[in-house]
Amino acid sequence: MAAVSPDGLRYPPAVQLLTPEGERVSHPDYSIDLSETDLRGLYRDMVLVRRIDAEATALQRQGELGLWASCLGQEAAQVGSGRALRADDYAFPTYRDHGVTWSRGISPLEMLAMYRGVTNGGWNPTEKRCALATIVIGNQALHAVGYAMGVQLDGADVATIAYFGDGATAEGDVNEAFVFAAVYNAPVVFFCQNNQWAISQPRDRQSRVPIYERAAGFGFPGVQVDGNDIVAVMAVTRAALDRARNGDGPTLIEAFTYRMSAHTTSDDPTRYRHADELEVWRLRDPIERLKVHLARQGMADRNFFDQVDREAEDLAVHVREGARAMPEPAGETMFDNVYAEPHALLDQQRAALVEFEASFADEVHT
């Protein structure tokens, strides 16, 4: 199935191992052995992530979350790359990468906490070996390179992976990350999810050529993979992580995918994109194709699919109830951990706030 997407880019991209019709195909450079269990696991991951995402979207509509950035359509790119990581590897995700954080063992409620507004973080980055979601576009690419430089100094067998979008490739920080990664030959993988849009801006507002081509000019390889093909994503990411660990330096992966939802729950994509674009991409749905593959190959039956669906529903209930039950942070928590060491001014401000608020019988007006 060779089609030209509305923005003129050719589909499928260079590396594909599973067609939209669920057929396994081969590629001269990339292959991967995945057991039936592996594939069922990946399917389950994607379904659960999509369910979390849908539930979070619903919770936002109900006023339980301030905002949500949906990963709908990008599950294969996120889970496929996330599951390619070893336990010791370190991921640097963005606000949209729920499939990545899920793969790092971060719970849905930890993912939601920031969007509910009870924290600016959500999980223990050191324990999960996954940085907090970065919102300032591109900043985390440099953090990933720095972490990788540290790994290199330690002589450790660890790779880092930096996630960012097509829009982010325009930012200075991402390009400086390419420079530093190349110069120090850092064990880092740059994983760009080209979901064709940066809010309302189509991909060609950020780059006139395919994004993976950017890498060569910085001195390391770039590869474009079908981001809706979880098998290919995993194969390509694993190869890049291995390169990094083997001392062969950075790789840029462009996962060619599509943001099937709005930018965030605050966005209205009908203002800037055509519905037929979405239709084209529906046919390339990452979950559907793995499902068809599993079914056709007899690797999974209705029973399995139903069970995953039930699990997803249970998870949704858990998410819904858990989100509502999240404790409200007290006002004075804003002073916690601003500094690691004592800070008299903040102690005074905290004391003044507590005293002031205590002076009101009932709640504070604003």
Add this chain to the structure above:
Amino acid sequence: MAAVSPDGLRYPPAVQLLTPEGERVSHPDYSIDLSETDLRGLYRDMVLVRRIDAEATALQRQGELGLWASCLGQEAAQVGSGRALRADDYAFPTYRDHGVTWSRGISPLEMLAMYRGVTNGGWNPTEKRCALATIVIGNQALHAVGYAMGVQLDGADVATIAYFGDGATAEGDVNEAFVFAAVYNAPVVFFCQNNQWAISQPRDRQSRVPIYERAAGFGFPGVQVDGNDIVAVMAVTRAALDRARNGDGPTLIEAFTYRMSAHTTSDDPTRYRHADELEVWRLRDPIERLKVHLARQGMADRNFFDQVDREAEDLAVHVREGARAMPEPAGETMFDNVYAEPHALLDQQRAALVEFEASFADEVHT
């Protein structure tokens, strides 16, 4: 003469039209017709620029300038590209690009004024169609692109050229300039003088691959030219400017050259580079090779060379005397032109300064 320079890069670079031995050679993609007069003019330009540079260096040693950034060795890159510009084109130079500013008709004393500390500018950018020298590495690349975008909006037949060094290619701004230039297809030429050093950092601290290769990943062509070959520099730059004017978008030119002097008069390169590197590059001197060429081809005789030398000496006297005679700016000039429109606070501060300083019989202590 194929030699490997100390940092492992091959010499000569891709485009060369005049060998270090002064021989004209041809290139499949680049050619240029230069009359004898043209060539003699270019020779004269380079000799005068070198003389200004030497004089400024001497003036700095004598305490007449606060600092000087020498362009020694880079005359062909600067004059060759500067002379390729049409009158209407607009150049965005750095602190080191005296050969460029000379080509734009900026007088040596205008060049020196900033280094003497009597101004932060030096010339009328609009009149000379040459921005003031930018010191913050990389900033001007974006200005050049913006100017080019403006030219495009006007439908004018004008190209802009942004100068920067090898070190600057690491900065976010230069890479963002590449993004914007590509996306808007702006009529701009990026002229990178790879003089092999960014203060004490060799070129491979900024990029592990030749710099011109950076361009392709942003979607426009890059070309490496022998930066010590004024004929090739002119041919390549003119072609790139024509491309820009024809609506074919940006080009990155890497002029492969060498900083034969210290970074600035404050620098001590013996701390970080070997003298033999300099020896290798002496053999590739840009002025020497054009002189040999002119002489061998009978385009110029001793008379001509002597006359240029005399002109250079006269210019040196003019520079020396002119620099010393530059009027000292009054203290209150610091308030001039901070704002274009009235600003009461600054008026008050100016009045206070004038009154305060007038209250001292003799000069102000500090």
Add this chain to the structure above:
Amino acid sequence: MTTMTMAKALNVGLRRAMESDSRVLLFGEDIGRLGGVFRITDGLQKDFGEHRVMDAPLAESGIVGTAVGLAMRGYRPVVEIQFDGFVYPAFDQIVSQVAKLHRRSEGMLAMPIVIRIPFGGGIGAVEHHSESPEAYFAHTAGLRVLSPSDPQAAYLTIQQAIACQDPVVYFEPKRRYWDKGDVDEAVDALDPSQAPDPWRARIVRRGSDVTVACYGPMVRTCLEAATASADASIEVVDLQSLSPLDIDTLAESVERTGRLVVVHEAAGSLGLGAEVAARITERCFFALEAPVLRVTGYDVPYPPSRVEEHFLPGLDRVLDAVDRAMEY
């Protein structure tokens, strides 16, 4: 007179500016078809074309840096930074170039650039979307800083900022975007006989006991506090111009009231309130019956949204400061 939101007033003001000067360009992320994430530029690309309302790549330094070049070419770029917390990548271009080029060129290059920044909290947003970075710019010589507080002021000052030959950082109080007010569109913003001087503070409520100085989103809060105040007669001064500060208007008020409270959302340390307090104390030393008190955000990063109401100065904190000032 038309009643409209501040968002609409800005939209109409931008339209007027584009109509009256063809060199005015709008430039920023998502400002074209989408009309900006706050819809401030809604419809303008449709009416003025892609060449005058330009969608930019996602790179703030690139946006401001190319705006410098556009200004050198004679254009008057009006740049939109999507949210307060995303202006920092452009800080270098703003501080080293936009602010300094007119001085550096000895007046030969003007920098008539407006940098619009929706700022402040109170909208329940995620991190980096509720900051008040105005002090960074008010400390930077060569820039002017404006912040409107109501639709009429927004309508006029956005046009005045665009017409100004100096660079203006223009802070729009995003949580007041949807507040409505009367706008007299008949006023010619650029005619000094019709429109007030944008660089002057505005006494928006008269009072006799305490002066409360504020700007942007806090003006409404302070007006509400003044109305609610039982004990003290509060005069509210909307500073509007954060750089230069109109100390004359404020001093005249303080000379009458003898007391000053300054209110802003930004962290207190080195915030605008510090400068106002220092200047007014020097100027009105003998008139002040109490030290200048400040009601500001705390010296912490902007907190998660479920905590923001504790961070933001509200009516009660303003009244508490007024009471404290009265007790001296």
Add this chain to the structure above:
Amino acid sequence: MTTMTMAKALNVGLRRAMESDSRVLLFGEDIGRLGGVFRITDGLQKDFGEHRVMDAPLAESGIVGTAVGLAMRGYRPVVEIQFDGFVYPAFDQIVSQVAKLHRRSEGMLAMPIVIRIPFGGGIGAVEHHSESPEAYFAHTAGLRVLSPSDPQAAYLTIQQAIACQDPVVYFEPKRRYWDKGDVDEAVDALDPSQAPDPWRARIVRRGSDVTVACYGPMVRTCLEAATASADASIEVVDLQSLSPLDIDTLAESVERTGRLVVVHEAAGSLGLGAEVAARITERCFFALEAPVLRVTGYDVPYPPSRVEEHFLPGLDRVLDAVDRAMEY
């Protein structure tokens, strides 16, 4: 006791910090073989190797951004920004990440990064090499800001800054690099019983009529003014810690003298002097016999070097302010 320049004291202090903690890394442009443009890191790459004294590509956001990653990996990066005017490209990483990550992670990620910045004027340099950007950082919650004024303080505070679990922006008064002073290398900087608390202001000269508060390069200027003063007995307080400010020590002094002059090179508007004036006036309202006066750089971009002596606060301007304070 050894007599050495501040440059040498910093060099020795960095060496001690690297010796006592192998996680300390130096990182910056030209700091290796060259030893930095001011030679502060002279010899350190030779002795500690290229892995602990790392030359960086020419990209400040890259340097600070990768330092964040190094800190996440457990290192303690000490970053050198070559000159004050070149910190702005890193502003975003400093303000949005370095300052906020400890808070964002609820204490799970420490950011023990030191950002060394040679700052201030008076060395006859070209543009961007003489700025005083400390207010930007002192206004930013989550950062600490230090500035030593003599070799002994430099020797101790650089080690204390490196040992601090919080990010520290460390402003080195470049025109005092070559001033000599006694340094007691036997003092263990990290032992609170031996070394003074870096976050406290220091009374560097006793006096009874007027307190003069200053920091960094202005401390020497103010000490000279105090010595030269015929009419008034001047107490000089070196603030040293610009964030947090040690208002207690300063207030104690002002309670005694009744007068305060604050001196710095940075532009006056929204400079450190504004915060000091506001805080001290609130704290010592009844003790102040005159308003707090400020002697600062003017609100203009740093001027060309042949004009800088008119811009920089000198002895005469300090004494003039002292006289004015006395006249109240």
